[in-house]
Amino acid sequence: MEKQAAILDWPSQQQQHAQLQQRRRVRRRDLALTFGWSLIGSFIGLALALICFGHTDARWSPLDRLRQLHSSFTATRDSFPTYTGKTIPQSDAAIGWRCIPPPPPFLLDDIRIATHPAVLAALANIKLALEANAILHKDAVSISIVHASTGKLFDFHSGRVRLNESATASPAPVDGDSIYRIASISKAFVVLEALVLSRQAHLKGFRPELTLDSRLKEILPEFKLPAAFKEEEGEITLAHLGSHRAGLPRDIGEFQIGSLNDIVYPPGTPNLLDDFPHNRTIEELEGLVSNADLIWQVGESPSYSNTGFSLLGVAVSKYHNKLWKQDKNFTAIMRDDIFTPLNMSHTFTGPIPPHLRKHVTVPAASNLVDKVFALSHDPAGGIFSTSNDLSNLLHRVLLAANPELISSAQRRTWLKSVHQFTDGISSVGVPWETLGAVMPDFSRYNIYSKGGGLPAQFTEISVLPEFGLGVVALVSIGITDEQLHAGANYSAPMGLLLQIYNTLAPAIWQAYNDILVEDYVGVYLSDDGIARISFKEGTLVLEQLSANGVDVLLKWDEVIWTEVGKRPRLYDVGAKLIGTAFEGQFRSTLLYQCAWTGFDAITTKSGWGMDKIVIRRAHKNGPMVLTYEPMNAKLYKVA
Structure with missing residues (x-):
């Protein structure tokens, strides 16, 4: 029932199509605005360049850089935060810290980069x-x-x-x-x-x-x-x-x-x-x-x-x-x-x-x-x-x-x-x-x-x-x-x-980022599973993954609890997906953590780590398919 309710929470196919069209219109508008502002910026940039390059001197590097840093220090040293005696601060303020992963290496040769309006x-x-x-x-x-x-x-x-x-x-x-x-x-x-x-x-x-x-x-x-x-x-x-x-x-x-x-x-x-x-x-x-x-x-x-x-x-x-x-x-x-x-x-x-x-x-x-x-x-x-x-x-x-x-x-x-x-x-x-x-x-x-x-x-x-x-x-x-x-x-x-x-x-x-959103963000469905991927704060986020009646993100929390005892959940806000150099392969980790330790210590008998998510196209022009072997899940992107 929980699985069915989760699926029903999502809009109908017709509504999904309408939302997709709306997103495309918004994106076209954003690209048009980007180009427009870039054109305006070009003329401003030309004027600034004439000013800036007029003072460009090869001897600026590194001597003028040191002068610049010295001037900056002299002007701002009195406004430096007061030293608290804590070399490594540990407070609730650290929760705002993020570790944004780089683009997945397998996207580096994607031709869409060179033709993107912002790049042009x-x-x-x-x-x-x-x-x-x-x-x-x-x-x-x-x-x-x-x-x-x-x-x-x-x-x-x-x-x-x-x-x-x-x-x-x-x-x-x-x-x-x-x-x-x-x-x-x-x-x-x-x-x-x-x-x-x-x-x-x-x-x-x-x-x-x-x-x-x-x-x-x-x-x-x-x-x-x-x-x-x-x-x-x-x-x-x-x-x-x-x-x-x-x-x-x-x-x-x-x-x-x-x-x-x-x-x-x-x-x-x-x-x-x-x-x-x-x-x-x-x-x-x-x-x-x-x-x-x-x-x-x-x-x-x-x-x-x-x-x-x-x-x-x-x-x-x-x-x-x-x-x-x-x-x-x-x-x-x-x-x-x-x-x-x-x-x-x-x-x-x-x-x-x-x-x-x-x-x-x-x-x-x-x-x-x-x-x-x-x-x-x-x-x-x-x-x-x-x-x-x-x-x-x-x-x-x-x-x-x-x-x-x-x-x-x-x-x-x-x-x-x-x-x-x-x-x-x-x-x-x-x-x-x-x-x-x-x-x-x-x-x-x-x-x-x-x-x-x-x-x-x-x-x-x-x-x-x-x-x-x-x-x-x-x-x-x-x-x-x-x-x-x-x-x-x-x-x-x-x-x-x-x-x-x-x-x-x-x-x-x-x-x-636009390629990540276009290719990976959305809803993935199968007869017995659902996954939702969003793009938040510069990161692909796996917000939900359920298959065969099992909440995968809850299971990941339970793995942590086996070692430290039951604590407030960490994966209820989702998991960060970090692209690897292997095509379509992502590793999941805590939303506010760098890629350092994961669940790959626990694997299936074939060696598939609990933190491994694979998202690839079914064929050249086909839909994206999310595969998660520990639950025999194969989910198809529908929106």
Whole structure:
């Protein structure tokens, strides 16, 4: 009777159809309003961009960010909450805390994301802002936005390839094949090569197997530190090098002065950068390291180290040659293991190939475009690339449903932070420099980025993996040395990147939520069961699941009671459904709890956990079907 009453509580089929039509009309209205407001916002955004970008300076990051944070602290410190003596507050106020799950990973390649009206409106706003930046600055700028569902989603280019020549002599504009020195973005490729070798060695059964946790000394026995650091010498891992936590100096032996009086600004001739980087052999670099004290204990704190990445490049090159019984240098290894498989045809290290010289962007100010780095320095910053090629990297390795070159498990481990700074905003990965991103529902994520900077060229790549979003931003500056040293402004990749995320990420968040509502929210029925799924506070909620006369949510409470005794019910308000990487599979948990512990300890004889809910289409154009094996339930979505 309870089951029948529950079914009768719901409207008739005709009423349900009318409600569905009403929801569709409301949605069309909301989309129209969204587009309308976005159009209005575009014009407002253009005006704001002209103001904001007028003050954009590549030196804003990170110095101005620190100034901004300092000003914010100075202005607000007196209004900070009074410290209560409770490091971890425990009160009823905590009930308002939520843990919003990310979009189900199996939706990342859903093409509806790229065509959603909110996403299209956001891209239109971004285009206007970038056009405003191009009006204000005569730099060469290449922007690509990538999404897991489509690959490249958006492209923007402004400026000329040869900024050191007049527009009359060299009018060629930049495009997706225009080449920039990407400097320290090279570090991401070195870590990727380590992961590629790890997978190859595992599949081949080669020993010693390589992982990011491998000790450097095992891969590079000749690595030495001064005698006082003998213990630390044996503890440094590849992950320590890749996350700047090995304690090594930044640029060993590169910049040496007698006193601060040797630093002159504006720089004269010669200046500190004239010989950077020195043309050292690998053996010379290892010799310098063997005589240099550590500046931090191993694992203590990230401290940016080009030296560490030079060693990492030496280590992976040596391991590669042992694994494959070859004698390749770093340039050839990168080409054969990464650039060629990913169709990165305009990406290289070493001297510029003659057939690509016409594509190389040249800034107006002094630069290192023609500088040929030694093999010992290429891993830290020697790679040249394009927005097209870097888009391939982001999509095919970091964002696509099935990554190339590495496994999905390797990618999930790679896109993680390993050191959180106390500001609660920034953290460090291998080799990622991460910033916190807050969505409209206050869920928090990390944007994983890697920046590069050499004189007059500045670059950034970044991904927001939970939303399948990535951005490439490359800049060669169009102002002269005199203008630069006088403080003139130019385009800042980090500023451009942050504006793109601030505009586009909320739109992609909206698109995912709309898909969740469209596909999963509603009533599911069978002859002997009912389920109701709603979307509340950014989460799919299983409000009811009954089958064969059993209230499943009550049973989940009873499982808890068997351990703690009868208490007020927890699942009477519903259960949160959290999508997994397995298509259509959700795990349920308490509404105000993160995915940490569930009922998978209790399974059916076939291994189906009590917390597992599967929702898939019966066939390509068929209804969604909810399956729950512990009650032999198969329910069809009817509204």
